[in-house]
Amino acid sequence: MIDIAWDSFTPWSALLGGVLIGLAAASFILLNGRIAGISGILGGLLVPRSGDIGWRAAFMIGLIGAPAAWIMMAELPPIQIEAGFPAIVIAGLMVGIGTRYGSGCTSGHGVCGLSRLSPRSLVATLCFMGTGFVTVYLIRHAFGG
């Protein structure tokens, strides 16, 4: 029933990249004692408290700087963004509000929360995966496509 996109399926690089993401989350909890939740780290910068800005900014510089580090070694992989600007803005607003209300995103709930076997994060992950699937279905198959 499900057609696999064998041409675009990249199990090994996905697994390797996943392991790197896991190592990043591991180093953050084991060295800094914190959950590597990107929406939370970024959101905390909007209500700055003293002693709380430096490390958040440092994490963000590392994350945003990753492509700069990458191009010293290899060519950047493709980044294809099909959505138009109005859709991008709506998506951004929803992701911003939603991740803060839900206390996390794919990293905090998905990677870290599931690794902690947290029921709360499992519920969150099922919720955002669920509406993610539904939204893509509606856009690509029910209305568009």
Next chain:
Amino acid sequence: MKYSLAAFGSGLIFGLGLLVSGMANPEKVLGFLDIAGLWDPSLAFVMGGAILVGIFAFAIARKRTLSFLGFHMKLPASDRVDTRLVVGSLMFGAGWGIAGFCPGPGLVALGAGEIKAAAFVASMIAGMAIFEMVESSRPSTR
């Protein structure tokens, strides 16, 4: 200083992981979310790889009160499933499905110089600011 340096390292490795895995590319993420079309299971392998490592790290973390650098362990205390968690996550998922961006990949694509990623990140930060404004006007909910 040590704390920020370690945070920088984690952010950098996280970003490189997103690039290696292909998840910085929204088209690939949407390929996973599109089960009715040609389905690309890669994202599940990314999650699997990350959780494989994470499960050991958090098992170690749970037994400690201090991190290996001597900082307090800040593991989430709440395990409550409430309306905020569910509604927020449902909303996040819908936004994720619209453009194929969640926060991490959006920021990495911004670093790669993508204009649309910059628009996404700006809107996301605006959304987070809206949340903070609403929250601060209802101090009793926190």
